[in-house]
Amino acid sequence: MIRIERLTYKVGPAAILHDVDLRLDAGGITALIGPNGAGKSSLLHCIAGLNRPAFGTVRIGDLDPFAAPGSLRARAVALLRQSPAVVSRLRVRELVAFGRWPHHRGRATPQDDAVVARALEIFTLEALADRPVETLSGGQRQRAFIAMTWAQDTPWMLLDEPLNALDPRHARDLMVRLHDLSRAGDRSVIIVLHDINAAAGWADRIVAMKDGRVAARDTTAALLTPETLGAVFDTPFEVLNTGGRPVVVAR
Amino acid sequence: MVERRLIGLGFGLLVVGSAFLFWSLRAPYGFILELRATKLVALVCVGAAVGAATVLFQTVAMNRLLTPGIVGFDALFILFQTLLVAALGGVGAAQIPGALRFVLETLVLMGAAAVLFGVVFRRGRGDVTRMILTGIILGVLLRGLAETVQRMLDPSEFAVVQQAMFASFGRVDPGQLGVAVLILSGALAIAFRLSPALDVAGLGRGTARGLGLDHDRIVWATLLLVAAMVSVSTALVGPVTFLGLLAASLARLVTDTHRHAVLIPAAALTGSVILVAGQFVFERLLSGQSALAVVVEFLGGLLFLFLALNKGRP
Numbered sequence: 414m415i416r417i418e419r420l421t422y423k424v425g426p427a428a429i430l431h432d433v434d435l436r437l438d439a440g441g442i443t444a445l446i447g448p449n450g451a452g453k454s455s456l457l458h459c460i461a462g463l464n465r466p467a468f469g470t471v472r473i474g475d476l477d478p479f480a481a482p483g484s485l486r487a488r489a490v491a492l493l494r495q496s497p498a499v500v501s502r503l504r505v506r507e508l509v510a511f512g513r514w515p516h517h518r519g520r521a522t523p524q525d526d527a528v529v530a531r532a533l534e535i536f537t538l539e540a541l542a543d544r545p546v547e548t549l550s551g552g553q554r555q556r557a558f559i560a561m562t563w564a565q566d567t568p569w570m571l572l573d574e575p576l577n578a579l580d581p582r583h584a585r586d587l588m589v590r591l592h593d594l595s596r597a598g599d600r601s602v603i604i605v606l607h608d609i610n611a612a613a614g615w616a617d618r619i620v621a622m623k624d625g626r627v628a629a630r631d632t633t634a635a636l637l638t639p640e641t642l643g644a645v646f647d648t649p650f651e652v653l654n655t656g657g658r659p660v661v662v663a664r
Numbered sequence: 665m666v667e668r669r670l671i672g673l674g675f676g677l678l679v680v681g682s683a684f685l686f687w688s689l690r691a692p693y694g695f696i697l698e699l700r701a702t703k704l705v706a707l708v709c710v711g712a713a714v715g716a717a718t719v720l721f722q723t724v725a726m727n728r729l730l731t732p733g734i735v736g737f738d739a740l741f742i743l744f745q746t747l748l749v750a751a752l753g754g755v756g757a758a759q760i761p762g763a764l765r766f767v768l769e770t771l772v773l774m775g776a777a778a779v780l781f782g783v784v785f786r787r788g789r790g791d792v793t794r795m796i797l798t799g800i801i802l803g804v805l806l807r808g809l810a811e812t813v814q815r816m817l818d819p820s821e822f823a824v825v826q827q828a829m830f831a832s833f834g835r836v837d838p839g840q841l842g843v844a845v846l847i848l849s850g851a852l853a854i855a856f857r858l859s860p861a862l863d864v865a866g867l868g869r870g871t872a873r874g875l876g877l878d879h880d881r882i883v884w885a886t887l888l889l890v891a892a893m894v895s896v897s898t899a900l901v902g903p904v905t906f907l908g909l910l911a912a913s914l915a916r917l918v919t920d921t922h923r924h925a926v927l928i929p930a931a932a933l934t935g936s937v938i939l940v941a942g943q944f945v946f947e948r949l950l951s952g953q954s955a956l957a958v959v960v961e962f963l964g965g966l967l968f969l970f971l972a973l974n975k976g977r978p
Contacts, residue, residue: 487876
């Protein structure tokens, strides 16, 4: 379980997150939704121990991500950031292998290589394994970085808008993968999504954020009401139902 | 595959090194060989120091265009030498034993560079254009400061400083060479040990920290190593701005890898080969000694323009 208490995060004088209290249960997919600038990415970076808050605490299980040594933290949470920098002459296999760094700190074992091979297989990157990352399309790059995050093999996977640049097929494939992974029991996924319907289709729980605060949190079915969504996004919504699955349409 | 290219570079250095030593060797053999060997060691040191320092610097700067020379590392070193002469007088400065003075200057440069460039990196993080501009302007500022102090010097004291200001591969102080070799091999060994961590740092600050790397510490350590290497090359032959760019870019081209365990030795070897081969051509074949610095800077400058127009992707 991740416990966040009274978390306030500031950039300069501006508070990005105000006094956030939140508990995130292990297992399943938790989606973070909310308008632009609501503080979703900042919250994810705080959980990953990369944004130091002005006040408040974060605990991942018993681990304090701001006090723990880097390698310990990086074996508890893996974060996929938005549009990470691409190094020239780096091949896909090498990029994915960096996910194993927190485990071996520079001395890869055959076991690490096996995890990398498995990551390439899961995210259908085998055909691209020896291509330089810079020659890939946006969506292929995104998949390579997701595979690296997976290879980090952490109980918590934090993904910041991983569906960006993915076509419908790969977006669906990724959500199916995440769904399966989070069902297998040893991984919990927290994912920032802009597409509310991706959250509607695949998330177990949704946390809606607005203006640096948690506006609502509930199971997916309970949260996706026209009233809640309307209040979070300041836009009228209609929630339809197709084959037992909610579909959200802006009116 | 990659390792084979590294061996190729090593073999290349062996060939140009032997040519440099034995081409048109005349009596007295012992005396001339000793002269040439001293010079060869100095050239290899300078090439290796500049090449390796540039690769390290480019990794922490996340930029393939900047070199320690362009942002003024060597100008900082010359500023210290000038200040030393200004403070102690030409005679006083000359009285400090060469080796001791070298070690002191290196330590001061390491400290100052870590503070100065540490701040620049911290502020300019994530904004490449701003960082290049800041770096280049910082280089100009440091050169300007050194010049200002030089103008205030006595003409005779100025003459002491002057010989440190221009790159010359013709004159090498053998007293400093031993210390230089020691400092350089230490710095190279540490850089080599850090190479897996440098690979991770090369992914960028955000990703590297996400993988649990103490990114700030690696940046400090790298800047210290770069400062040590730059003081070796600057003390031996004077400032060379673009040699590093030439060595690092060629090394990347030849090895086609991002791995520092390969890139650092490759750039060190490439830098050495360029200098030794260049000096061989100018000294033995054309007998026009001092032109090498000009030619290396000219080619390096052209490469800089080419890279700048191609968005820094060698």
